Structure formats: C-alpha cells, structure tokens
Amino acid sequence: MADISALPGFYRIAEADPGRRALIDTDGTVTTYGELLALVNRVSHGLRARGLVAGDVVAGVLPNGVDPVVMMMATGQVGLYYVPVNWHLTDAEIGYILDDCDARIVVTGPSGPAGPPAAASGGTPAEGAPYGAPENVAALAEGQPGTAPDARTSGAVMWYTSGTTGFPKGVRRPLSGKEPEETVPLYTWFMGEVCDLRPGDEIHLVTSPMYHSAPCAHTVFALHLGHTLVIAERFEPETILELVDRHRVSNAMMVPTMFHRMLQLPAEVRERYDVSSLRQVVHTGAACPVAVKKGVMDWWGPVLYEYYGSTESSIAFAVKPHDWLERPGTVGRPVPTFEARILGPDGEELPTGEPGMIYVRSGIGGFEYHKDPAKTAASMRGPWYTPGDIGFMDEDGFLFICDRRTDLIISGGVNIYPAEIEAALLEHPSVADVAVIGVPDEEWGHRVVALVQPVPGPLPAPQDLLDHLGPRIARFKHPRVVEFRDELPRTPTGKLSRSRVREEYLAR
Template identity: 75%
Template structure:
C-alpha cells in the first residue's frame, strides 16, 4: 500500500508546490509553494516583532492574498488572529483592537487612516525573512468578534490546541465530509463574502487544508460570481441567503448565459433562507444547496444536505457530528417534538469563552449547554425548524446588527428623546434597520431631522448599521420598570405596514 497523501495546507504545499492555490480578483495567481513561502516569511516576521504563543495579531485587510497569508501565518506559530471588519469606523475598530489586546495590527493602505500605527500590509513583515518553516510550529486560532445584546463586540476565544497545525486537520476533514460532503482533492472553492466574517474565513482555511484552489472576489456581484464559476469551474462556495436572492433577480437571459454545472456544494448560512428562494436556486443549479445553522460561539451545530431539505422544506437540519441539541421552555424543562422553545446545543469539539468577560460566558451557558438565543422546535426525526431569531437581533444580508448599539448613538443626539431600533422584513436583505424616534421638545420631525440623524450616525457607526427608515412617534412604550418594550414597538410598526 502507498503512503497516505499529505494532509493540510502546509504539508500539501511542501509536497506539491506547483498546485494552484489562490486566484485573486485581479487575476493574480499563486501556487501552494509560493503561498507557503510567503506564509513562512510572515511567520518569521511576526516572531521578529516579538510575538509569541498566545499573543494577538489583528488584520484590517480586504479579501485577497494578504488576508489569507496572515491567517495561515498566525495559524502555525500559536497566535490568535482577529480579522476586523474594514467597514467599521475608527472608534469601532479602536475598541476591538484595545479589547483584544492586539500586540500588532496589519492594515491595508486603504484602511490605514482608520488604524494609526498599523503595519502597512504583510509584505513588510515578510521582507528579508527566510522562506523555510519556523521552528517550534504550533497551531494558532482565530478569535472572531461578535456583538452581544449590549451592542459591544466580544471576542469568542478558544484554547490553543498545543499541537502542530497538521494534527487538527484530520478532524476538519472528517467533519466537513460528514456535514457538507467536502473532501480533499482538486476542487475549486469560491470566496464570495468578506473574510472578516467567521464562515468565509473558516471555509477559506478549510479549502486550503483540503488542497482546493481558492478563488477570491473582493465584493459580491451576482453576474461576476456566475462568470467566476464558469471561468474557473468552481465546485464549491459559501454564500448567505441575500446573495441567493440577488442571483434570482438577474434577468433570465443573463442567468442562462453562464455554465454553472461544475457546482457540487453551495453552502449557505448566517440567516434564514426563504423556502421559495432555496427551491428556485436548486431548480436552477440542481440539488447542491447545503445549509448549516450555528453561531460564532457554537460553530456548525446543525446541518442539512440538499435531499434531506427537499424532503423537509424549511429545516436547518439535525445536530452535526459531536453535537447534541435540546429544546427547553422558559423554566428549563425539555419540550416534546413539535413544540417551540429555546435552542440549546452541546459539543465535544471544545468550549469557548468571551474574551475578558467571564460573566457573559457564564450567562450564555446552562451547564455544558450553550444557547444561541433562538427559538425553534425539533420534529419527530430530530430535524430543527427555526421559529424566530432572538427577539432583538436584526439579521440583514446575513450580518448581525444589534439595536442597542444604534439606539445609544441616536440617543446621543440632542433632538432625540427616546428611540427604538427594530428590524423590518425585507424580501432581499431579510431585515432592514428601522429607527422609531421620539423627538425631544422643540425638535421638528421630518426629512431635515432624518438627514441630521443619519449624518450624526456617519462617523460613529458603520454604514450597514445605519437606519434605512426613520419614523417619528410622540412616545414609545416602556414597562413599569422603565425598560423599553421593543416587542410592542415592533408589533405596532409591523401592524401599520400590514394595514397599508
């Protein structure tokens, strides 16, 4: 019997350096050998800056080779890597950098103004460094920042494995094969979403560990994505439901112009996908849509393959391997199949903690069980159906938006006496942000005040968090203890929409 093929990016690149690794949006190509040489140089460069095991490096980098190199370089020398959303404002970025205790920040030139003192890209770290593997290689980890109901982002941190990075690859390979039928080989993975989100970043890393070629686009454009699929014979991709919806809005003659027959797995996550959207995509692309449900904290907790979904439209699947699930009522009692309750999951893959916030970590757990905060029910066969996202969370285009953060900014404006921010259903985006404002005495509600409030948001909130709609009310409902009753605000607003 022959020897097993090399496993994982670093081993594959050493054994097969001419294998195509990366195709950037501008057409630039990198082989596995070229990519590995740059990864090694950056690993040496990080150590030369004094970084050691357990230290934190942050990256404010667009989709492209530099983001991939920093991900893989930190991943072999025991560092935590924090990808930062480049759409955030300077104060929002500064908060994350301070909270994560970043020892070094790498920022692309176009974002340097938001990150004073940052290293200008990875090339400077690589300059003059050897292309050989660093000594004492040990696996790092990515620490993603996710917001809580307070609106303040917290880092989701897991213990470092304490092994060489190759040691954890077999677990990745087995898990992905079980969940989404991805296997090692000559496949081609398409990155369609910003790599500061957990799923696109993780799938990029997974693809390289499987030996796939990674095609990266800087920003999502539906026809451009179809062109990339045809041109590079893409076999697998990760998308969010908003992208699928935008694909379906293309004129039929445009859709029929491109050959998408190479697609075998299109994985979607991050938000609920309307049943009809998913049906139409599979009518077009074939039964290739794989779905999983989870969170940055829980990772992939439930998953469903195309034919199982077609037999049970609307499900997000059964518990993924190593996961268990329970549905509990408000008193913590398990409910029978078909009855909605709060979803709890438990995994054998290891626990997480919120960086520097043990109270928040404890509040999210019931013993070993984690609550993503969503309501759902299990059918008789153990398939999960979601009823609603957590009450206050707005999911727009697959991105979590937290009302409390937007409310705090708007309340800082002298013309605002009170405000409630909610998500309104939107066919394309899932939800859009709506601010219901109670003007302060003397403030005149209308288009001028709306423009003033949006201008007030501009330097304080990333654009995707800005309200799409601002409406005015004389007062907002609060509980006897003074807490804003966002559910009553939402019900009244949606009833008004339905009555139009």
Template identity: 80%
Template sequence: MTDISGLPGFYRIAEADPGRRAVIDTDGTVTTYGELLARVNRVSHGLRARGLGPGDVVAGVLPNGIDAVVMLLATGQIGLYHVPVNWHLTESEIGYILADSEARITVTPESGGTAALAEGQPETAPRDRTAGAVMWYTSGTTGFPKGVRRPLSGAEPEQAVPLYTWFLGEVCDLRPGDEVHLVTSPMYHSAPCAHTLFALHLGHTLVIAPRFDPVTVLELIERHRVTNAMMVPTMFHRMLRLPAEVREKYDVSSLRQVVHTGAACPVADKKQMMDWWGPVLYEYYGSTESAIAFAVKPHDWLARPGTVGRPAPAFEARILGPDGEELPPGEPGLIHVRSATNRFEYLKDPAKTAASMRDGWYAPGDIGYLDADGYLFLCDRRTDLIVSGGVNIYPAEVEAAILEHPAVADAAVIGVPDEEWGHVVVALVQPLPGPRPSAEELLEHLGPRLARFKHPRVVEFRDELPRTPTGKLSRSRVRETYLAGGESGGGGAAESADGSGDGGAAAD
C-alpha cells in the first residue's frame, strides 16, 4: 500500500491511495477510500446546492453505516455543523433537537439518506473547502438537551489533522498506517463518532459492527485482524460472561489498542480483560464539553489500578473544595480542567456557558482526587446523573415523563449499582389517592415519551417522598434510604417491574 504516514487526513489519503479499503459495512460491503471520497464530494455539492453555507446545521438520524460516515466527512469539508441524533429517541425528543439546533436539513433513511443529496452531483472536490464540526447534544440536570458547539476555524480541513495525529499518538499510541478500527457503538455518541473520524484521518480501515454482541465482536476481530477499537466497560463485562471455551475460540492477538471511556470500569473487569487480551486497554476520561481531559496507558494503569489517568496533553487539572480552594493530593473534591485549545459554548445559552466555568476552568461535575503523581481517581459521578452502559440518563427527564401520568403525585428517579450496566434506573413513585396504576401501566405510559433505554428497570411505590425545607425533592435521601433497604419516606407497599428497559444504548 501507499505510504500515507505524511498525508494530512482522509481527503488527501483518498486522493493518493484510492484503492485503500476505507469501510467494511455492517453487511460486509467494502468501500475504498477513493469511492468514499467520491460519495463525500457529491454529498458536499448536494448540501451546497440546497443553499447551505459555513455555520449552517445539518442533522443526521442515521444508524451506523456508510451514510453516517459520509455525513461526517461531507459536512467536515464545507464548514457545516453536523448534529448526529440518537435514532432510539422518540419522535418528540428528536423533534426538540432538530428545532433547537435549527437544522436546515435532516438526513434519514426514510428521506433517501445521502444518496438523495448525491444524486446528479459531481465527484470533484468542492471549492473553498473549510473545516466543519460536530455539534453534540448533551442533557443538563434539567433534562433538556443542550447543543455543545465549538467555533469553526475557517481553515481547510487538513490544517488540524497533524494536531489530531500527534494527540492520538500521545494518548492512545495510535499512528497512521495500515490498521483496522472496529466500530462497536452507535456513532450518535461522541466518542465512537470521534474515533470513526480519527481512524479515517489516520488511514485505517473501518469495520462497522451491526450492533454490539460479544460473539459477533470477537468474530469480527478475528476475521478482519482488527488492531484498534473503542468500547465501554459494559461491553467488557458482557464478553467476560462468555464461557471460557467460547472466549478461547477466537484469535484476538491482532489487537494493539482498545480504548475505553464513558463510565467507570470495575478494576476486576479491566484486569480480567488484560489477562485475556493482553496490556492493550487504554482509558480516558472527559466529557462532551471537555473532550479528552485525562488518559492512561495500560502499563501505567496496571501500576495504579483504578486511575483514569493524568491530564492529557495541553490540559491542566485541579481539585477544588466547596469554597473554591485547591485541595492537596489524596483529598476528594470537584474536578476542574482547563485547556487553551478546547473552547465550547452551549447553543443559545450564554448563562449556562458562563456558569460551567470558574475563571476559565471547566467542571464536569464529578468528584475525584489526584494522587501525588497527578493521576486522577474518580470517587463518584455527579450526584444525580445515572450512567448505564456508558450512556448518560438524566433523572429529571424521566421524572417529568412519569409525572405526566394522571395518577402520579410525585416521582424520584435514581441510579442503583448494577454489575453489568454500572447503574440501572429505578423509579420511586408516589401515587395520588385512589386507584393506583401498576408498574406495567407506568412503563406503557413512558413508551411514546422516552427512548426505551431511559425507562426504569424497577418501579416501586411509596406513600411519600422526602423533600427539602424549600420543597425540592431530595434525591440523595431517596438514594441512601433505597440502598439501605428501607422505605424512602412513609410506609406503603412496593411493586416492582424488572427487566423493562434495554439498558444503556451504547451497547445497542
């Protein structure tokens, strides 16, 4: 194959080595770099023909596959913001994101996907190419999604590639070359999407799994000699539950980097995975807003089990106490990070943008401590956030949907530790006087209102839920009492509905 190590990213690699394999899709279809570039260029022209220009927004409600890849690359060379939308969401949830982002065009399979945009357009590169960006929607504690937008550079897409290449080499030991990247998670999540784009800028071949299944993933690793992948801890847990004879059946010796993020990984699971796959697990910690703020390589983690790493290149970190004082090593507090190269804003919400910063430092909302060598250890996620299968679930959003039921007086939603998912959603419901709805009726009520992965696994009824003197629901008291095995205020029978959700969507 052509030496592409000095070429700045996908577009230049595709021009120099058009026969290089770019994508092996979910159905096994192979697309070369040249074929992918031709399709990307046609879609770029198609978007411009519809009147879109730099700074405009395009949304994609697309399953994993070639269309999702094309949208990333097409918007990425003509200065557009691309909003990948979770296709598990309900119609109203998707509608909110499309309206709030002011998407000029929405691409879906039903609308013809990228083929409709490409029809009749030339395969030549568009003129006046400028870098676009992905705008992610992330929920706040109110449960309403907010767009996280970064400024457009106005420069050609190739300008930033050397920085990407250097950063990924420093953090994950990923290099340009003839490597194979396995896509295991939905590309509407930020990390899987970013690694998909990074892989193509490095000249790697993408192998897209139809969905996460432990045996399917092992088969793909063996068949395509996969060298790197991005996963979440729930996937490790599922693979470790396979019988030993199944695990030993597959050759995974090609793996060199398996990057994981999205949730805390149990130390025992990570050790078992490295016993099986070797020291190939790279971990990083961050958020949609902060990007990759901390990272740790396999041998450094083995020397300090449980750490999520030291500050990534160009990042600084500090731990602050409740009064804003900087805390010494070993003392837990609120994590703050800062980077001159990472700027963002919440779309249409300057107050929220300002509130997220303290003198230029961003707080992801998590509690942790730094050891004497500057390695970060997480103590807990933000108080109310539920992380299930690597996916953020916001209690306020679920509570609001439950409260729409005419027989519900109050509701508290909490995350309860779970061996497989990290946490599962539990709803404690205070009914109004009169006939009480069943747990099954409440879950049916949530069907059109919330994506299934947000549904409670357990619904229990309480006579009363605790509130603060100001009238605010006290989730901390609810959680503490529930985990202690007691009632969350008042007496009353409890009814449970287990297994009603499908867990974190990152494992779908």
C-alpha cells in the first residue's frame, strides 16, 4: 500500500492508492478507495447538474451502507450542506425536518426505507416544498464523469437536534469556502489528539446508524485517515463481536448501552471471539456507569476513549483510558482549542468542586440554529455555549457530570424529549394532562415513563394511548410504562413540575 500518512484526507488518499479498501458493506461487498472516489465524483457532478450551488441543502433518508457515505463525501467537496435524517421517524416528523432545512434534493435508497411524505411511496411532496420526488445515488451518478469537479469547496453536515424544546432544529456551521484539503488536516489532527486515531491501515467498525452525529462524523474521519470502514447493518451484541474478530477491527464508536448488552452475553459466547485487535473504542452519547466501563476494560483492555459534548459544541471534553482509570467517572478535560467554565445561576464562576452549569467556548468556530436566532441566543452567554448540563471540575480540570439536562431523557445514547411526547399524548381525548419523565434503567440508561391525568370518565387502556402515538412519533420514543394519576404537581405559576413528578415516582 502507498504511504498515506502525509496525505490531506480521503480525496487525495483515493487518488494515490485507488486499490486500498475503503468500505466493507453490510452484505460483505468491498469498495476500494478508487471506486468510492469515482462514485463520489459522479454524484457531485450530478448534484451540480440539478442546479445546486454552494450553500444549498441535500437531505438523505438512508439506512447504513455505501449510500450515506457517498452522499457525505460528495456534498463535502462541492460546498453543500448534508442533512442525515433518521428513517425510523414518522412521515410527519421527516416532513418537518425536510421542510425546515430547505432541502433542495432528498436522497433515499433504491427502494427507499423512508423518504419525503407521500413522495416516498410514489406520491408528490407537500405543496410548496423545495424538493421534488426523491432521488437515489445511482440516479444522481448516472451519465456523470468520474473526474473531480471544478472549483471544489468544503461542505458540512447539518445535524438536527431538539435541544430541550422537543422541536428539531438544524445545527448549522459556516462554510469555509476552502478546498477540503485545506480544512481536513485540522480535524484529523484533532482526532489524533483526542482519540489517538492516526492515518494508516486501520479498520473502523460502524456500529450505529449514520444519521446520528457521532457515528456520521467518525465515518467521515475514518475515511480521511485512510481507514477501512466495516459497516454493521444494526447493533446486535454477538454480531459486533464477530465482525471485530473477522475483520480485525482496530477502532469503533459506541454508546454505553452497547457495552451493557455485550457484557450480558454468556461467558462462553464472549470467549468465542478474539477482540485483541481493538485499540480505540470511542464512546459518547450518555453517561457510562463506572461498573460497566470497568467491566469492558477488564475484558478488552484499556481501550475505551470517552468524550463529552453535544451536536452544537462538538467534542468539548475527552479522557483517555489510563486517565479515566485514575479518576473513574470523569468525562475528561477540555480538548485542544476548547475552554470551559462552571457558572452559577447568576453567571458567577464557581470554585473547583462546586457543581454548576457547564459552559464551553471553541477556538475552531461557532454554530447557529438554522432559522432560529432566538434559540441560538438563548443557548449562549456571550461566546460561551451551554449544553444545559450540570457538573463540576476537580483540581486538575477533569469534569464530572452531576446530571444531564433536567428534562432530557437519554435512552440507549439517543436523546428523547418529553415535551414532544407530551404534546402527542395531549391530542388524545381521554388525556387531561401528562408528564413524561426518564427513570433509571440498567440497560438503556433511562426508560420513558408517562404519567397521565385522565379526563373524568372511564380510564383509557395504556395500549390505546400507545396506539395513538403510533403515527405521531417514532416508536423508540414511546413510553415503556404508562400510569395514571389523579393530579400532577405544578409550580405556583401553573407550570408542570417534572422534578416533583420524578421525585414522587422514584419514591414510590
């Protein structure tokens, strides 16, 4: 293989070493760097042929596989924003994101696991929508040259996140206007500093859906480092171990729920697979119980790298394995280019060891919520951004999280927003009021519980309420438990007091 250590990212690596393995798809199909680059170039030309110019938006409603990889790398060299959309969402939820992001083109799979409402099944998009009927990668590439497009400029991924409001908003970063080869080295250097990931003949396992920000970002980083992607269709504990063993996987990105589920496998199953090739397993997305993390490192060795941040802030704190073992429970120190402060309710900086709101500031660049300057301003204190979490730093600058956002539920590493579920349940004629909370769950981190105050009359069956949610919100957001209450606690101003609801539920 060619020496790619000094090459500035995927496009140059593919030109220098076209026979290098880029991707092993869910069905075992191997795509080389040269083949992937040719397809990426054709799709880039196809997007321009449809009239897209720098700053326009392309949305992808795509399952794990080569297609989302192609779309990220194609938009990434012609100055476009790419919006990955969770294809498990309902048509209404997908339609909201597509309309809000101003997508010019929506890309689905050959048969489309999902897509624009109505258009996914051969109908027409909503009236006034800027996108037409859904496209696919093959159609975009058809008849286009495999050579690099002219006037290449870096694009960006715009992920959708709900913050604490339950209404998704795109996290948009300014485009640099520079060629990818001018911007990629900064990010590959950053991943080396944070996770010890370097260019070379490494194997990266994609364990999670690429519509989530961290798996999506790590997929792109892996290609810019010259690594080979092994893509899992979905997470299944034994399947992941088998892929690590078969392909000699050296690095991966996971969430704590995955560790918990793999530790639950019988000893004879775990011992069946050789995981000694693993060197960096990066985890984020939720707090990892200390016992779970120690259990995995007892099994795999000191290979777990953790970082803490958000879609808005990106990676703000990180900790390497040996530092974590010296300080179990920490999420790390501020990463290069980042500063951090712990502030009290009046904005005063708090002393070491005292919990307060976490604020971070990046030297790399800021963000804005797409079409929502008020929400952007509300999340900032001058140049400082808060993820809304409470924590403290020790005398060496290591951060410890006390609690996640007050109302946010994180289940299996995925953010679930109570306000969205409550709004959907309140549409049911038998529901007078409702509080949705997250309660601790050994496997998932939190499980969703709905406490319902019914209207006078016969109680609805819990299953009736879940059936009501079916067409309104994705199944992974549905409550695991539905219970009824005569009355729900409120503050003196009439606002629902979720903290009291949670305290009373846990006390019972």
